[in-house]
Amino acid sequence: MSVPVVVAVAPGSPAALAGLVPGDEVLAIDGRAPRDVIEWQLLADEADLELEVRRGGLTLTLAVPKAEGAALGAEVSSAVFDRVRTCDNHCEFCFIHQLPKGLRPSLYVMDDDYRLSFLYGNYTTLTRFTELDLERVVTERLGPINVSIHATDPEVRARMLRNRRGATSLRWMRALLDAGIEVHGQVVVCPGVNDGSILDDTLAGVLDQYPGLATVCVVPLGISRYSKESSMRPHTPEEAAAVVDLVEDWQSVFLATLDRRVAFVADEYYLLADRPFPSPDAYEGFPMHEDGVGMARAFEMELSGTSPNGADEAIGVQPGFFAWVDGAPPEGYRAPRTPESDQAPSSPAAGCSVVITGEYGAKVLGPLLAGHDGVRVLAVENRFFGGNIGVTGLLVGDDVSRALADQPEGDRYLLPDVCLSNGVFLDGTSPADLPRPVEIVATDGVSLRKALESPTTAAQPRRRRPLLPMVNA
Ligand code: SF4
8 A cells, every 4th residue: 555645735734834745655644544535535624633744764743733624735646545446347348458558557557446436537337346335435425426337238248348247236336326326327339239229228227227327428439440359340320320319219218207318429429420419408417528428519609608607617627538547636636637837838929720639529620610710620630549539638749740740830729738638648749749839728618719819828728626527448
């Protein structure tokens, strides 16, 4: 078990006044060694703490006078201090198995840890969930929890996870729902495996066995050129359209029986099927925005100043695939996309504003920006991952470089921050390595609108809120 290492201390806070400094290892709070930031926060919430701290090989005891509920004022290095629970599945569609070698090690972590689900919105299959975990989740009300369902048929689910426990682990989802924990589900649809009648059966299973689920998002599998699974392939447009039709039919059933739609289709399916996106109302407040459900409609509203949160308030935050893995304590234990010190300087007023995006993003942004003079969209093909990977969050510096190399020097280039984690692309390159200077803009319509309205002022990436949900493999 590792120990929490202090990485930042707020000036004037109880931690600072007690003499806690960055680099200190906190061995115990009031005699208890926290296992994770959830426990850390519970312990640190108490009044008048005693911290056992290791500093330079010496162990110190620091008394921290503070009121109950007052913030301690210390940020620590990671979310989980004992080991992250890794998954015991071998899913054919696992994106981590489709990564090229040589990326940063944290990208290969296959977590299946309910704590990371609570903290960041990662999905868990619950195949390693235990009675003790259930007790903790229920006692400490650690919700919402995101569960990978894929199929409610036990045999199909076990086959998809390649794990016999996959046949029974949804009983924990039942128990979580019975205990009143908010649970969101996800179905990754693999054509020929769990689409068609299996998907139909799964949504019937949701209605029949798990009607308390807050939402179920239906997303297509991603296939990179590194996939070694011969049975995994991208959807055809016809198959994508069939998924849209099937889920929309089920939305009608859910609406009639539960008064809410429950199941939602990922934006990617509408793009694949060349269908218009549903109306904004059909997303029921965009609860699955960060899973790629309703992002296009949300972006449209943000860009046009009609966000339901107010003209200058984005609807959600797109954390980007893998954005959680490095940990960013001051920002809620998840890597910020771009440290503020790394912001590219504002460029002088230039000819054309060019919005860099992935191939799917271009399909959404192209029509939205068509009426904007002096603005164009640069779609970047993802050759790094290949396959059917078209989302902007998986763009790497090498592909962006290739696309920018042919572009005129006088234009102004806007890069969405969803491509970056801690200021670097997934391939380890940084915006400074690109052949044209870029301005980094938060990945939402409000920030893009402001950037386009203020051509000499770079929009600041949005600060992360703590305990940010995110999409998992
Ligand atoms: S998709 Fe998720 S549950 Fe399946 S093998 Fe990969 S990390 Fe594990």
